[in-house]
Each structure stands twice: as structure tokens, then as C-alpha cells.
Amino acid sequence: MSSNSQLNYWDSQSTVSRYKARPEHLYTAERRLLGLLRNRWPQVEMLDLGVGGGRTTSYFAELAARYVGADFSPNMIDTCKRRYADRFTNATFNVADATNLSDFRDGEFDLVMFSFNSIDCLTKAARFQALREMQRVCRPGGFVFFSSHNLYNIPLINQFHFQAHPMRLRDELNRWLAVKRKNMPLAEAMCQESYVRYYDDTIGENFLIFSRPEKQHADLISMGLKDVRLFSVLNGEELTLDQATSPHQSWVYYLCSR
Ligand SMILES: C[S@@+](CC[C@H](N)C(=O)[O-])C[C@H]1O[C@@H](n2cnc3c(N)ncnc32)[C@H](O)[C@@H]1O
DSSP: OOHHHHHHHHHSSHHHHHHHSOOOOOHHHHHHHHHHHHGGGGGGGEEEOTTTTTHHHHHHHHHHEEEEESSSSSSHHHHHHHHTTTTTEEEEEEEETTTTOOOOTTTOOOEEEEEETTGSSSOOHHHHHHHHHHHHHEEEEEEEEEEEEEEGGHHHSOOOOSSSSSSHHHHHHHHHHHHHHHTTTTTHHHHHHHEEEOOOSTTOOEEEEEOOOOHHHHHHTTTTTTTOOOOOOOOOOOOHHHHHOTOOEEEEEEEEEE
């Protein structure tokens, strides 16, 4: 199960309205999925976990034989139903927690996506439960795809970024102080851990998990996922493990075969 504080944040009217207002678009790394499945799309059954307000829906529902958007926030799912249920007859939207996909059968989907770092909203234990569920509902030979905040980016977030405009300067000062205050015991965790609970001031009072790409990569392989590939948020290019540890890769995409 996921925390009430996370659910309260994501299910609130203000968050849902904000996500609904986001323009539909795909990040360059997500666009790779279009080419990856190329002429197979008319047969593809896809699960889009943490679908939010449906930023990715039209791109994939347009191509796939069946598209299922899922989210633990009932209000996000209501929004998606209102926006897309009539537009795409092959699309359905379900309230589901990523840690418990019991509404879905083993191997039901060709592609399971949990994009835009949604997996980082879960605790470390819940993250691995969600990954096991994603693996379970993906058919052998299918794909699991997600992104996660890069732990090596933390020093850049911790920095104070000077702003010329007085209001922006005030906001940056508030952000910087909150990040400093809430992440006090971080220095030790940064040295020792691979999945660090970090407050970055982007999702209310909630913390996120920031991961070490080389450890996330190794853990995916330990789970039995294959051909694990990493992609850059900056330009969608494939990354070596070394390149993924650059502080400038604010988050990293992971593509695995089941
Ligand atoms: C960063 S938003 C991404 C939304 C959308 N994919 C996008 O890119 O705009 C994270 C989404 O994950 C959902 N989420 C967070 N924890 C979840 C969980 N345990 N199970 C299912 N969805 C979850 C939130 O409700 C939210 O819609």
C-alpha cells in the first residue's frame, strides 16, 4: 500500500487540475517506445501506470490495440475518463495501486510503463513490490519502462540558484532553505545508500526516492528482467552506466525486457 500523504497530495483538486492542464507531449526517451514497437503497435496491449491527467494517453492509445491507464488517485482516473473514454474506444482507466495490480492477469500486457518518475513516490519496499507487479503483468518478451530521479543530481538541487527577479529570488531562497532543512541527515545516506529518501520541494510535503542508476540497473537484473537499457532525459540518447552517473542527468529512463 502507498502512503496516505502521497495519495492526499495526488488526489487533491489542485494537483489534479495542474496535471490536467499540462500539455500532452512525450519526452524524447518515451518517444523511443514508438519506434521500439514499430509495426507491432496494432497488436500491442499497454498498461500506462501513474497515468495522472493523461499526458501520454493520446500518443499510445492512438497506436495500441488496447490501452489501460491506471492510477491510485480516483480523481486522476475520473479526469482521464472524461478526457479520453469517448475519444479512444480501445482505452480504459482503472483506479489501481502500482503495488497491487491484482485487477490484471499474469502476462496481460506487451508494454508496462510507469513514467515521469512516478515510481519515486513509493517507499523503497513499495518500489520493489511495484516492479515485481509490473514484471508479473508483462508478458514474456514484453517491455517494462519507467524513469527515476538520479541520486547523482542531488548536489545540483542542493545548490542555491541565484535569480535576478526579486520574486523569483524569494521563491528560490524559500526552496533552498526548505530543501536544506528537510534533508538534514542526507549527507550520510548519500554516501551509503543507493535509494535515498529526498525532499525536493516538488510534491508538497512529500519525499521522493532518488536512485543510483548502477544499483537500479543491477537490481532489475537480479529480479530477472533482461536487456536493461538506460536513456537520457536530456535528449533520449542511450546512456552507459558511467554516463548515467552524471549530475546533469536529472532523471534516467529504464527499459527492460521481461
Ligand atoms: C509525477 S505524476 C505523473 C503523471 C503522468 N504520468 C505524467 O507524466 O504527467 C505521478 C503519478 O503517479 C501516481 N501515483 C503515485 N503513486 C502511485 C501508486 N502507488 N500507484 C499508482 N499510481 C501512483 C500519481 O497519482 C500521479 O498521477
